[in-house]
Amino acid sequence: MYSIKEHIQKLRQMLPEGTVLDGHEDLLGYSYDSQMIEAMPDVVCLPQTTEQVSAVMAYCYQNEIPVTPRGAASGATGGAVPVRGGLVMSMQRMNAIEEIDTQNFVATVQPGVFTADLHKAVEAHGLFYPPDPASMAFSSIGGNIAENAGGMRAVKYGVTAAYVMGLEVVLPDGSIIKTGSKCIKDVVGFNMTPLFLGSEGMLGIITKAFLRLVPLQRHKKVCRVAFHSLADTVKTVTNVLQAGIIPLTLEFMDTLAIRAVEEYMQLGLPRDAGGMLLIEVEGGEQQVEEDMRRILEICGRLPLLETHIADSAEESAQLWKARRSVPASLLRIKPRRFNEDIVVPRARISEMSERIQRIASKYNLLISSFGHAGDGNIHVNVLAEDTPEELERAHMAVAEIFEAATSLEGRISGEHGIGLAKKPFLSLNIDKPTLRLMRILKQTLDPKGLLNPGKVMPDEE
Numbered sequence: 001m002y003s004i005k006e007h008i009q010k011l012r013q014m015l016p017e018g019t020v021l022d023g024h025e026d027l028l029g030y031s032y033d034s035q036m037i038e039a040m041p042d043v044v045c046l047p048q049t050t051e052q053v054s055a056v057m058a059y060c061y062q063n064e065i066p067v068t069p070r071g072a073a074s075g076a077t078g079g080a081v082p083v084r085g086g087l088v089m090s091m092q093r094m095n096a097i098e099e100i101d102t103q104n105f106v107a108t109v110q111p112g113v114f115t116a117d118l119h120k121a122v123e124a125h126g127l128f129y130p131p132d133p134a135s136m137a138f139s140s141i142g143g144n145i146a147e148n149a150g151g152m153r154a155v156k157y158g159v160t161a162a163y164v165m166g167l168e169v170v171l172p173d174g175s176i177i178k179t180g181s182k183c184i185k186d187v188v189g190f191n192m193t194p195l196f197l198g199s200e201g202m203l204g205i206i207t208k209a210f211l212r213l214v215p216l217q218r219h220k221k222v223c224r225v226a227f228h229s230l231a232d233t234v235k236t237v238t239n240v241l242q243a244g245i246i247p248l249t250l251e252f253m254d255t256l257a258i259r260a261v262e263e264y265m266q267l268g269l270p271r272d273a274g275g276m277l278l279i280e281v282e283g284g285e286q287q288v289e290e291d292m293r294r295i296l297e298i299c300g301r302l303p304l305l306e307t308h309i310a311d312s313a314e315e316s317a318q319l320w321k322a323r324r325s326v327p328a329s330l331l332r333i334k335p336r337r338f339n340e341d342i343v344v345p346r347a348r349i350s351e352m353s354e355r356i357q358r359i360a361s362k363y364n365l366l367i368s369s370f371g372h373a374g375d376g377n378i379h380v381n382v383l384a385e386d387t388p389e390e391l392e393r394a395h396m397a398v399a400e401i402f403e404a405a406t407s408l409e410g411r412i413s414g415e416h417g418i419g420l421a422k423k424p425f426l427s428l429n430i431d432k433p434t435l436r437l438m439r440i441l442k443q444t445l446d447p448k449g450l451l452n453p454g455k456v457m458p459d460e461e
Contacts, residue, residue: 049094
């Protein structure tokens with residue numbers, strides 16, 4: 001066994017100058033993600049090619065050094081935190097859009113590309129990459145794939161998995177594999193691509209992705225609909241979808257979220273609303289007008305406080321600014337915010353909303369609900385003071401929210417993943433035989449247990 005200093009010397013011989021970091025301040029910058037759980041690595045590597053990733057992984061495998069893959073560290077469950085020390089493999093310098101194939105509607109990208117940058121690049125060619133996580137301005141494609149990220153447009157287009165046609169992946173022993181292709185139809189061998197979607201960096205390190213694109217719709221329209229009650233707000237979501245209308249986005253905000261954003265941003269939101277929907281439709285010009293007319297007619301079947309249609313691109317942007325500002329706005333109310341991303345079948349959103357309100361009353365806490373009502377993905381934010389007593393109540397409330405979602409045929413995560421934060425609750429959704437199969441897959445690809453150790457699966461007794 002080498003000492004860590006000897007390992008670092010070897011790594012510096014393998015990689016370009018300036019791509020192996022071991023200074024205290026450098027290491028500190030790679031010790032946490034947005035969950036703010038902190039653990040220091042021993043060394044950080046910033047590879048620039050697949051071959052460099054492969055060489056580092058092979059070296060770490062041979063010398064049994066834990067490796068934590070890291071995208072842009074925007075994850076919300078501690079998935080990029082190096083809890084076993086070792087090496088952090090940051091993919092930030094592998095950030096090239098290698099090709100936008102306008103004939104086949106495929107983008108070939110490296111994992112460090114920011115999602116919003118890919119949006120801009122493909123839209124310049126009249127194409128569209130639908131996944132739009134809230135963190136898209138600072139989250140990377142590799143991380144989106146590892147977490148199977150969603151976003152507001154998932155109600156119509158689905159999540160990241162629907163757009164990954166193939167991958168290049170470095171396995172824990174340094175082997176480089178390629179899955180899938182640019183072909184729409186491809187049944188050559190086992191379909192290995194889904195194995196790495198949502199795997200949270202535990203099975204391999206993604207170094208390239210082939211992403212499916214769709215034509216860009218030129219006509220869009222956004223409306224804001226405010227209701228007197230949250231119950232009527234979420235009931236309307238079901239009514240719209242049952243009418244056969246699939247909007248581009250169908251988001252909701254509860255009264256606490258509305259008031260927090262308005263206090264912070266002063267965007268003209270209705271402070272006295274019990275709940276609010278933000279609805280966007282797209283398509284041909286006539287189709288957009290007809291869909292919006294029908295949506296407003298459906299909304300009017302329940303008592304409305306107000307409706308407002310954005311009449312310019314700037315006003316539409318302001319409405320979405322309101323939605324994306326909810327997390328920061330809530331932090332102005334309480335210093336601690338537990339951001340959970342439960343998901344339930346769409347028909348049970350109303351029941352889940354009622355359960356959340358009861359849990360808030362039971363534990364005397366402020367709990368805000370908002371998010372992707374169109375696909376049943378509710379962002380539940382439990383707010384608390386930074387005191388032991390209130391934090392304990394907040395943790396109890398979170399556990400009860402997970403149990404409530406599970407009892408309604410839901411899941412404890414819709415897009416944030418499990419990581420460290422939700423690992424204790426995995427058994428609510430994953431039974432023992434399924435967990436055993438997960439362990440077998442991990443053991444097969446990573447027999448030494450070195451890649452992103454300590455995440456997702458509960459520690460074995």
